[in-house]
Amino acid sequence: MRGIRTLPTAPQTSALRGVVVAIAVLQSAVLGVLARRGSWLSDDLDFLVQGGRGFAPAELLTPVNDHIAPGLRFFYAVFATVAPLDHDFTVGWRVVMQAIAIVLMGLLLIRILGSSWWVVAGTLFYALTPLSMPSFMSLSSGVNNLSAHVFGLLLLHATIDWYDDHRRRAIAYGPLSLLITLACWEKSGLMLFTAVALALYLRTEPIRPWLRRTWPFAAALTAPIVAFGILYLTQGNPSTGQLPGPRQLLELLARGFGVPLSALTGGPWTWAGTGQSMSLAAPPVAAFVIGALVAAVVLTTAWRRDRRALLLWASVAAYVLVTVFLVSYGRFRVFGSVFTVHYHYWSDLSIPLTLAVVLSLSTVRLRLVVVPVACLVVGVVVSDAGFAREWGKNPAKGYFATVTTELDRAGPNVNLWDTNLPPTIGTALMSDPRLSPVLRMAGIPFQLQSPSSEPLIVDDTGHLRPSQLAVWSRSEPAKEPDSFCNHLMHGTETLSIPLAPTQNEVATADWFVKAAYFSNRENSVSIELVDGDGNVAALPSAKWPAGLGNMYFGPSRRIKATEVRLRSSDPATNLCVQNLEIGLPR
Numbered sequence: 001m002r003g004i005r006t007l008p009t010a011p012q013t014s015a016l017r018g019v020v021v022a023i024a025v026l027q028s029a030v031l032g033v034l035a036r037r038g039s040w041l042s043d044d045l046d047f048l049v050q051g052g053r054g055f056a057p058a059e060l061l062t063p064v065n066d067h068i069a070p071g072l073r074f075f076y077a078v079f080a081t082v083a084p085l086d087h088d089f090t091v092g093w094r095v096v097m098q099a100i101a102i103v104l105m106g107l108l109l110i111r112i113l114g115s116s117w118w119v120v121a122g123t124l125f126y127a128l129t130p131l132s133m134p135s136f137m138s139l140s141s142g143v144n145n146l147s148a149h150v151f152g153l154l155l156l157h158a159t160i161d162w163y164d165d166h167r168r169r170a171i172a173y174g175p176l177s178l179l180i181t182l183a184c185w186e187k188s189g190l191m192l193f194t195a196v197a198l199a200l201y202l203r204t205e206p207i208r209p210w211l212r213r214t215w216p217f218a219a220a221l222t223a224p225i226v227a228f229g230i231l232y233l234t235q236g237n238p239s240t241g242q243l244p245g246p247r248q249l250l251e252l253l254a255r256g257f258g259v260p261l262s263a264l265t266g267g268p269w270t271w272a273g274t275g276q277s278m279s280l281a282a283p284p285v286a287a288f289v290i291g292a293l294v295a296a297v298v299l300t301t302a303w304r305r306d307r308r309a310l311l312l313w314a315s316v317a318a319y320v321l322v323t324v325f326l327v328s329y330g331r332f333r334v335f336g337s338v339f340t341v342h343y344h345y346w347s348d349l350s351i352p353l354t355l356a357v358v359l360s361l362s363t364v365r366l367r368l369v370v371v372p373v374a375c376l377v378v379g380v381v382v383s384d385a386g387f388a389r390e391w392g393k394n395p396a397k398g399y400f401a402t403v404t405t406e407l408d409r410a411g412p413n414v415n416l417w418d419t420n421l422p423p424t425i426g427t428a429l430m431s432d433p434r435l436s437p438v439l440r441m442a443g444i445p446f447q448l449q450s451p452s453s454e455p456l457i458v459d460d461t462g463h464l465r466p467s468q469l470a471v472w473s474r475s476e477p478a479k480e481p482d483s484f485c486n487h488l489m490h491g492t493e494t495l496s497i498p499l500a501p502t503q504n505e506v507a508t509a510d511w512f513v514k515a516a517y518f519s520n521r522e523n524s525v526s527i528e529l530v531d532g533d534g535n536v537a538a539l540p541s542a543k544w545p546a547g548l549g550n551m552y553f554g555p556s557r558r559i560k561a562t563e564v565r566l567r568s569s570d571p572a573t574n575l576c577v578q579n580l581e582i583g584l585p586r
Contacts, residue, residue, distance in 0.1 A: 085438070121358065129354070191348065248337075249324075249328065454466070469585055470585070471583040
């Protein structure tokens with residue numbers, strides 16, 4: 001095959017494979033140790049709760065934000081089913097996927113370069129680059145991007161198989177690999193640019209016969225693209241995007257091309273101090289300057305020694321251009337230029353970048369680049385250590401360890417307020433920031449706002465403690481009170497109870513309700529909170545046991561409640577509400 005190097009000092013292919021496997025095992029294990037320093041992010045908890053609903057097609061096709069990712073949904077359903085809330089299990093999965101990706105890259109380089117020590121250098125560059133390290137740490141990014149790496153590399157192997165006359169094998173797994181990677185992360189379809197560049201790099205015949213030889217494989221790869229496109233258009237929920245202005249777009253392009261430049265130096269070296277465990281890259285100017293100089297040397301070498309390698313650089317440029325335009329169209333209005341320093345969007349750029357660098361330098365004696373490679377490794381170590389320091393600040397690990405220990409000690413009958421996760425763990429971007437869905441997904445037994453006892457609260461450290469409702473408003477006395485009951489509800493008639501604020505103002509919040517009542521029978525009654533404009537926040541219907549006691553409801557949708565309505569569809573309803581309190585558990 002074109003591109004193979006046969007030097008007298010070339011290592012044995014079997015030895016190269018062994019070195020590749022050793023690199024894969026060692027590097028993925030190190031990343032696994034670093035990943036264990038962190039824990040769940042809010043996206044992970046959201047996706048785990050969704051995954052706990054099972055593997056039905058309707059669940060797998062539930063959009064992630066505004067795009068379809070059935071592969072991501074599938075993996076989270078596996079995590080929620082096999083080892084719910086077990087972060088170490090997900091780390092093990094990531095270690096395996098990372099090792100597979102590194103081995104696939106090493107074997108790809110062997111197929112392209114033959115017995116060359118540049119295989120080892122290229123495998124190390126791919127394994128160590130900080131482009132993909134942050135995505136390994138974050139599970140949600142890892143599910144997207146590790147899948148994109150593994151199946152994207154399989155697509156490149158299938159491309160080589162096609163031109164090596166292993167056509168049945170290429171057809172068997174090439175289109176399938178493309179479909180799987182699209183299902184996990186649709187932007188990973190950009191790997192097609194690299195597949196085309198690699199096919200052209202390895203071309204050994206005139207263009208017309210090559211095209212005749214290529215079109216059946218190209219047609220086979222079109223099928224998964226069409227299939228996924230139909231799925232996206234029929235099941236997706238694409239948001240209406242808008243490109244930023246020309247000046248902002250030029251700035252984004254400059255920032256985007258800065259990503260592979262800093263990667264050439266082992267950068268970014270430093271990370272933004274956002275106070276969050278998922279840090280954003282903050283490369284110093286030196287990383288861009290040195291990266292630009294390295295890129296100039298590598299490109300010049302390719303131009304002088306093997307201009308075919310420039311095809312791989314073209315695939316790098318295409319990746320950056322499409323990423324900037326695509327992501328800025330869909331995300332710039334919400335996140336601004338953050339995506340250019342958030343490596344979730346850049347992880348699999350490491351594949352074409354590795355091929356471009358290695359194929360550009362593969363005719364150079366390896367001993368001439370020993371010092372630059374050593375500097376690269378130092379940059380990687382500094383970058384990884386800085387990221388790991390921020391990543392280890394994630395409070396979710398200690399929080400969930402404490403929660404599970406406390407609930408196990410309290411027993412299955414523990415009664416909890418339905419409160420939110422701590423703000424450092426459950427953000428406003430979560431579809432449901434409450435703790436209770438996470439506990440249900442994990443199979444942890446508890447009662448939620450049961451009338452059997454005063455609910456406890458899980459505080460921001462994960463400990464259980466007694467709590468009372470901090471009252472913001474309570475029910476006003478009935479205009480014509482019964483001699484024994486403040487507010488009497490009979491049959492299906494709606495009972496409306498005005499609220500009197502206990503504070504200086506009527507606030508807007510996700511309210512909880514405590515209702516003191518008595519009844520001679522069990523009643524099924526629902527509660528609605530109403531504001532001054534007639535807007536309604538409905539709370540779930542519940543069984544009110546017979547006897548004297550309290551009922552607990554919430555949280556409601558955010559509302560400035562001025563009135564409470566009680567409804568029942570049972571004509572036999574007979575309920576006396578003595579007092580209603582609206583507030584927040586403290």
